[in-house]
Amino acid sequence: MKKHTLSFDMSVYDSINELPETDKKIMLKAVEARNNAYAPYSSFFVGAAVLLENGKIVLGNNQENAAYPSGLCAERVAIYQAAAIYPNVKICSVAISATSKNYKVLEPAAPCGNCRQSMIEYEQKQKEPMTLLLMGEEGTVVKCNSISDILPLAFSNSFL
Template sequence: MKKQTISFDMSVYDSIDELSKTDKDLMLKAVGARSNAYAPYSSFLVGAAVLLENGEIVVGNNQENAAYPSGLCAERVAIYQAAAIYPNVKMVSVAISATSKNYKVLEPAAPCGNCRQSMIEYEQKQKEPLALMLMGEVGKVLKCNSISDILPLAFSNSFL
């Protein structure tokens, strides 16, 4: 037996103001998308924004449902919408921001497993990294260079 370590580098910014103009604009779109989230059960509002290679930005937000599994996270709403509208355009980066009606979200909220798998599908399809930025309501921003950073040993179509 041998042990192996999986690790990745991540940039940590103290605030949105430290981001490049492109990244800041994308994160602000994600922040704006939070306000249209439909979250009557959790009161946890998430916005996502996807920057495409053609410069377009597509947004999404979480959509809850009384039958919980029927809802959809902001990341998947944005990614699927981008793929539906621009099926042959590569995705460059995704920004995600979360807040709550019940408390201040001070730490970046990471995507759930379903969203990680959905995002890695498009990263694998385009054969280029899809950067990821995460932010709570305010405060620090985490930036990963690739979805594969947060989903090592990902399932892919190579197994099918």
């Protein structure tokens, strides 16, 4: 038997104001998108902003549905929209921000498993890492250098 340790480095900022200017810009866009989310059932509002290699920023937010499996998370809305509008343009960064009507979200909200798998697919496709920025409604911002950091044993098309 062999043991292996998986680890990664991430940057933790005390607030959005500490971010480099480009990161701050896309996080503010994620907050803007979050404010337009459709979340009448969970009251948990998530916004995502995707920065593309061509400088365009594409927004997404969670879209709930009374038939729960029919909804879609903000991350996938933004990435799928970016791929539909700008096919073959690389994704540089994804910023995610979350808030709730029921409580104050002070911790960075991490993507769900479905979103992690969807994002890693695009990172694998473009063969370049995508920066990931995570924030609650305010406070701490976490910056990861790659989606593979948060999904190190990812499923890929190599298994098919």
